[in-house]
Amino acid sequence: MCTQSVFRLTSRNGFNGLQAFNEPIPTIDKHEVLLRVRRVALNYRDVAIATSTYPLPVKNQVIPCSDMAGDITQVGDLVNGFAVGGRVVAPLNPKFLYGPFKDSSETFGGPIDGMLREYIALPPHILVKLPKSSHSFAQWAAMVCTSSTAWNAFYGNMPLKPGDTVLILGTGGVSLTALIFAKAAGATTIITSSSDKKLEYVKTTFGADYTINYKMHPNWAAEVNRITACQGADHIIEVAYGGIVSLTSFLTSVTQDKMPDLTMSTIIKACVVRGVMGGSKQQLEEAVKFMGSHDLQVPLDKSFGFNRDEIIAALEYVASGEHLGKVCINLDWDLLGAGDQL
Numbered sequence: 001m002c003t004q005s006v007f008r009l010t011s012r013n014g015f016n017g018l019q020a021f022n023e024p025i026p027t028i029d030k031h032e033v034l035l036r037v038r039r040v041a042l043n044y045r046d047v048a049i050a051t052s053t054y055p056l057p058v059k060n061q062v063i064p065c066s067d068m069a070g071d072i073t074q075v076g077d078l079v080n081g082f083a084v085g086g087r088v089v090a091p092l093n094p095k096f097l098y099g100p101f102k103d104s105s106e107t108f109g110g111p112i113d114g115m116l117r118e119y120i121a122l123p124p125h126i127l128v129k130l131p132k133s134s135h136s137f138a139q140w141a142a143m144v145c146t147s148s149t150a151w152n153a154f155y156g157n158m159p160l161k162p163g164d165t166v167l168i169l170g171t172g173g174v175s176l177t178a179l180i181f182a183k184a185a186g187a188t189t190i191i192t193s194s195s196d197k198k199l200e201y202v203k204t205t206f207g208a209d210y211t212i213n214y215k216m217h218p219n220w221a222a223e224v225n226r227i228t229a230c231q232g233a234d235h236i237i238e239v240a241y242g243g244i245v246s247l248t249s250f251l252t253s254v255t256q257d258k259m260p261d262l263t264m265s266t267i268i269k270a271c272v273v274r275g276v277m278g279g280s281k282q283q284l285e286e287a288v289k290f291m292g293s294h295d296l297q298v299p300l301d302k303s304f305g306f307n308r309d310e311i312i313a314a315l316e317y318v319a320s321g322e323h324l325g326k327v328c329i330n331l332d333w334d335l336l337g338a339g340d341q342l
């Protein structure tokens with residue numbers, strides 16, 4: 001029997017619960033394809049799941065991580081349109097293919113097993129084919145969650161328009177991806193961070209128009225009002241005042257009694273406050289097409305190896321908040337091309 005290395009969280013009170021297992025390589029049925037996972041990208045969610053701070057249910061002994069890019073090694077007899085060697089990514093949730101979000105019970109690496117393994121069998125209708133482009137497997141893996149989420153925030157409701165002002169909180173994966181999309185759409189961007197070094201980076205690398213250090217300016221909303229001559233922003237990724245507020249994060253946990261009065265704020269500002277739970281396969285597909293044709297990449301920070309010590313070091317690095325760009329796990333297959341090293 002052919003086996004593969006699979007990582008599971010045997011407990012969820014820290015990264016030490018991550019353990020390696022030898023498990024069978026799945027046998028595909030006639031409607032499935034078998035994927036070789038080339039790169040896995042980490043999200044803050046993977047840290048939260050491993051430390052039991054994630055607010056949604058998680059499967060026992062789950063295989064963590066939702067984001068991977070891989071290639072097809074076997075195709076089921078009744079599958080059309082996919083061939084061995086095809087490069088693909090999968091969305092966050094195999095049931096969230098298009099339209100409004102309905103069901104969080106099947107998100108990879110949480111309620112169902114995720115991508116931290118060598119092989120996975122999937123139905124092809126959920127997969128997004130990768131275009132010919134300069135992107136490496138790591139660059140495609142890095143965009144799965146952040147780009148479908150940011151695409152959903154900008155285009156899933158009232159679409160972002162050229163000339164809009166976009167306020168982005170923080171410089172994490174979702175925030176940097178939102179910055180890349182907002183700049184590409186011709187928006188004016190304001191981004192906050194706790195670090196001047198990170199703010200300098202987003203200015204020089206991605207052309208962020210305005211930056212605010214939220215440690216130096218705890219009342220950063222007042223700074224936004226100053227920058228926008230009291231007009232506020234049209235789109236906000238996370239929280240604050242203005243046109244469309246896309247709530248994605250649970251980084252700051254405040255008790256219900258300390259939450260802002262959303263009802264009154266929403267009425268007074270006449271704004272749309274919208275929760276975002278990742279993005280659909282359709283939104284991922286649109287983001288892949290846009291990034292492929294415009295040669296846009298989510299920045300990669302560091303790459304770690306596919307063994308327990310390295311994966312724990314990678315999770316610790318994401319937990320530290322020092323990263324600026326995505327953190328990837330490299331499965332180091334023999335057939336790697338020169339562009340796939342990071």
Ligand SMILES: NC(=O)c1ccc[n+]([C@@H]2O[C@H](COP(=O)([O-])OP(=O)(O)OC[C@H]3O[C@@H](n4cnc5c(N)ncnc54)[C@H](OP(=O)(O)O)[C@@H]3O)[C@@H](O)[C@H]2O)c1
Nearest residue numbers: 044149170171172173174193194248249250251276277278
């Ligand atoms: N709802 C969804 O669909 C969805 C999808 C993806 C992610 N998320 C959530 O979004 C959050 C970010 O995820 P990620 O993967 O982008 O994380 P990440 O790459 O680890 O980035 C986290 C970043 O958040 C910023 N931050 C932390 N506390 C902050 C605060 N009080 N105010 C403003 N910014 C703050 C930090 O920016 P600085 O270091 O610059 O200060 C940090 O770099 C997580 O809670 C994650 O679970 C939600």
